[in-house]
Amino acid sequence: MTLTTKSPDSRSTLAQRGGSALGDRVFSWWTLGTGLLVLAVLGLILITTVREAWPAFDAMGLRFITERIWDPNPATGDAIFGALSFAYGTALSSLIALLFAVPVSIGIALFLTELAPRRLRGPAVTVIDLLAAVPSVVFGLWGILVVAPALVPVYQWFHDVLGGVPVLGNLFGPVSSGRNFMTAGIILAIMVTPIITSISREVFSTVPRADKDAALALGATRWEMIRGAVFPHSFGGIVGAVMLGLGRAMGETIAVALVIGGSTNITANLFAPGNSMAAVIVQQFGESTGTYTAALIGLGVVLFAMTVLINVLAQVIVRRAEARMKGSR
Amino acid sequence: MTVTAPPTTRAGAGGPDLTRAALSGRRRFSNHLATVAIWAAVGLAVVPLALVTYTVIVKGAGVMSLDFLTSDIPNSYRREGGGMAPAIVGTLLITGMAALMAIPLGVFGAIYLNEYGKQSPLARLIRLMADVMTGVPSIVMGVFIYLAWVLFVGQQTGFAGALALACLMLPVVIRSSEEMLRLVPDELRQASMALGARKWKTTLTVVLPAAISGITSGSLLAVARAAGETAPIVIVTGIVFAPNSNLFDGFNTALPAQIFRNASQPFEAAQDRAWGAALTLIVIVLGFTIIARLIASRFAIKER
Numbered sequence: 242m243t244l245t246t247k248s249p250d251s252r253s254t255l256a257q258r259g260g261s262a263l264g265d266r267v268f269s270w271w272t273l274g275t276g277l278l279v280l281a282v283l284g285l286i287l288i289t290t291v292r293e294a295w296p297a298f299d300a301m302g303l304r305f306i307t308e309r310i311w312d313p314n315p316a317t318g319d320a321i322f323g324a325l326s327f328a329y330g331t332a333l334s335s336l337i338a339l340l341f342a343v344p345v346s347i348g349i350a351l352f353l354t355e356l357a358p359r360r361l362r363g364p365a366v367t368v369i370d371l372l373a374a375v376p377s378v379v380f381g382l383w384g385i386l387v388v389a390p391a392l393v394p395v396y397q398w399f400h401d402v403l404g405g406v407p408v409l410g411n412l413f414g415p416v417s418s419g420r421n422f423m424t425a426g427i428i429l430a431i432m433v434t435p436i437i438t439s440i441s442r443e444v445f446s447t448v449p450r451a452d453k454d455a456a457l458a459l460g461a462t463r464w465e466m467i468r469g470a471v472f473p474h475s476f477g478g479i480v481g482a483v484m485l486g487l488g489r490a491m492g493e494t495i496a497v498a499l500v501i502g503g504s505t506n507i508t509a510n511l512f513a514p515g516n517s518m519a520a521v522i523v524q525q526f527g528e529s530t531g532t533y534t535a536a537l538i539g540l541g542v543v544l545f546a547m548t549v550l551i552n553v554l555a556q557v558i559v560r561r562a563e564a565r566m567k568g569s570r
Numbered sequence: 571m572t573v574t575a576p577p578t579t580r581a582g583a584g585g586p587d588l589t590r591a592a593l594s595g596r597r598r599f600s601n602h603l604a605t606v607a608i609w610a611a612v613g614l615a616v617v618p619l620a621l622v623t624y625t626v627i628v629k630g631a632g633v634m635s636l637d638f639l640t641s642d643i644p645n646s647y648r649r650e651g652g653g654m655a656p657a658i659v660g661t662l663l664i665t666g667m668a669a670l671m672a673i674p675l676g677v678f679g680a681i682y683l684n685e686y687g688k689q690s691p692l693a694r695l696i697r698l699m700a701d702v703m704t705g706v707p708s709i710v711m712g713v714f715i716y717l718a719w720v721l722f723v724g725q726q727t728g729f730a731g732a733l734a735l736a737c738l739m740l741p742v743v744i745r746s747s748e749e750m751l752r753l754v755p756d757e758l759r760q761a762s763m764a765l766g767a768r769k770w771k772t773t774l775t776v777v778l779p780a781a782i783s784g785i786t787s788g789s790l791l792a793v794a795r796a797a798g799e800t801a802p803i804v805i806v807t808g809i810v811f812a813p814n815s816n817l818f819d820g821f822n823t824a825l826p827a828q829i830f831r832n833a834s835q836p837f838e839a840a841q842d843r844a845w846g847a848a849l850t851l852i853v854i855v856l857g858f859t860i861i862a863r864l865i866a867s868r869f870a871i872k873e874r
Contacts, residue, residue, distance in 0.1 A: 262768075264768060264770055264771075265768050265769050265770050267770075268769070268770035268773070269682075269686050269769075269770070271678065272678045272679070272681045272682035272685070272686055273682050273686065273687075275675045275676075275678035275679040275682060276678075276679045276682035276683060276687065276692075276693070276696045276744075277696070278675060278679065278740065279679065279696055279699050279700050279703055279740065279741060279744065280695070280696060280699055282703065282737055282740070283699055283702070283703055283706075285714070285718060286706070286710065286711070286714045289714060289717045289718050290710070290713060290714060290717065293717050344611065345611045345614050345615060346611075347611075348607060348608045348610070348611025348612065348614075349608075349611050349612055349615055351608050351611075352608045352609070352611065352612050356605065356608055356609075365612060368612075368615055368616055368619055369615065370859075371619055371856075371859075372615060372618070372619050374794060374795075374855055374856065374859045375619070375622060375798075375852065375855075376797070376798025376799075376800070376826060376851055376852070376855060377798065377800065378798065378800040378826040378829045378830050378833075378848075378851075379622065379626060379798070379829065379848045379851065379852060380622065381829075381830070381833065382829050382833040382844055382845070382848050383621070383622050383625055383626070385833055385834065386833065386841060386844075386845075387621075387625055431618045434615060438615075462593065462597055462598070462600075462601035463601060463604070463605070464600055464601040464603075464604035464605070465597070465600075465601070467604070485705065488705045489705065491707070492705065492706070492707025492708070492709070492710070493707070494707060494708060494709040494800070494801040495800040495801055495804075495826070495830050498830075499830070499833055499834060519707055519709045519801070522709050522713065522801075522805075523709055523712075523801050523804055523805065526713070526716075526804075526805050527804075527805075537713075538713055538717070541709065541710045541713045541714075544707055544709070544710055545706065545707070545710045548705055548706060548707055548710075549702055549705070549706070551705075552701065552702045552704075552705035553698070553702055556698055556701045556702065557698075
């Protein structure tokens, strides 16, 4: 650094502004520390939960995830903690949620990027933002007191019409109450729609203008343009968006706890009550002790591992898709 | 989509008809079908939002009164009347404390990512992990704080709830603040450096003020999100029936936890209180969201 100034003391003035280099070093270390906090918290979550869940893992071994019976207080013998029923409930309710939410979210994202007249775009974005802003417990409250009772006749109708059909009959079995896998899936669908929509929208908006114009210039209708130019370009991003939605659905606790019915159950019947891993933890954590608590924490460990895995994969996919798209623009 | 210029055609042909009418029926039909489906998707998103809002307002307004906002929670779900004052106090204090912890730390984390780490492997790892942390289920965060803090101090407190919410907010604040810092033009940094300011001074007095409105709005959205979190509160704060303004001693409660507990009761009095609490919570959350949007639109970094 060469200084070409007339005043002889200018060098020292320059050096002193804002303190010595020590301030810089302290500040950069401090910011690095806060950044590392993220890694520290994630690491601590893993360590503490696994350590506290160990008694249950130790007692059950691999049966913890392959056993379908969950009996903390048996009349005789040892308590049995099998997470399979709850894992099934988590998977089934999330799957139903995605089945409803993915087409709707992609539709809304297409509406926002390709179809919406300029003056409708703002209100449509606001609707999605508001949907994302409603706390999940409010959806749960609405689900248990309004949606579940209202859907019973609908479920009954499906059971009456399709109950006799060979394969579908298993899915649309007898209805015992409105609190079941299906209701949980529907409520979850509403809750994951905003996240899938907003990511799909970002992905769609990275499709090069030239590709879309080229498709239109070749005489494609708008739908053919979407199918031929938008979808192939954004497939990876959409997969990532769906996985992020899946992660959200699997981890959702309160709304599911309220509407899924709360029974330990593996059945194909969508209208049967069940339970999910997250819901079991919040329902039973307060009344548990000893190995029982450890087993509930174990559910948390399984849930944590699964959501982290899904999220890492999803992030990597979305990032790769976005990077590729930016390169091609 | 009409074509005005005469189409260039091969010799012999009469020139293809490029108007919409020339589309085959199947193509036109599928295009229409897709358009209708897309509009229907938007409608499907509006319906639940409208229904939830309507129900919460109607049912909540039925029990809403000054009394509801200032009374203690009845210690039996069956009993009529009472209010949500302890939960309102709890929500505001716990969320406020969480914001006090998470926002400064998150902003400094963002400063590291955008001003120091940039594209280094460590910064990329932290970025990825922050995104992953956003996806950690809130119930897992609740269990974690229970094990790491509640068992450590030996008591469920409001502060434990604040810690859990802070952990949930932290990655959101980091990522949204980083986006905002990225929008600050490099010329500002260069000008400040050229005047001889140290990097930390440049960051704190030039870069941060330039991005502060965006950071504020992003942080407020994170606060709004956290105010509605239920599962960690249920697990780590215990429950009270009279307001407890001390976060560090004694049980506490918050609106979402009260909604959850009251919603699963068969008694009408409890369900009414749940609706009232839901209306209160939505007003608080929407308040934060609207303020955030206003700040974002009013003081957005000007495009140059």
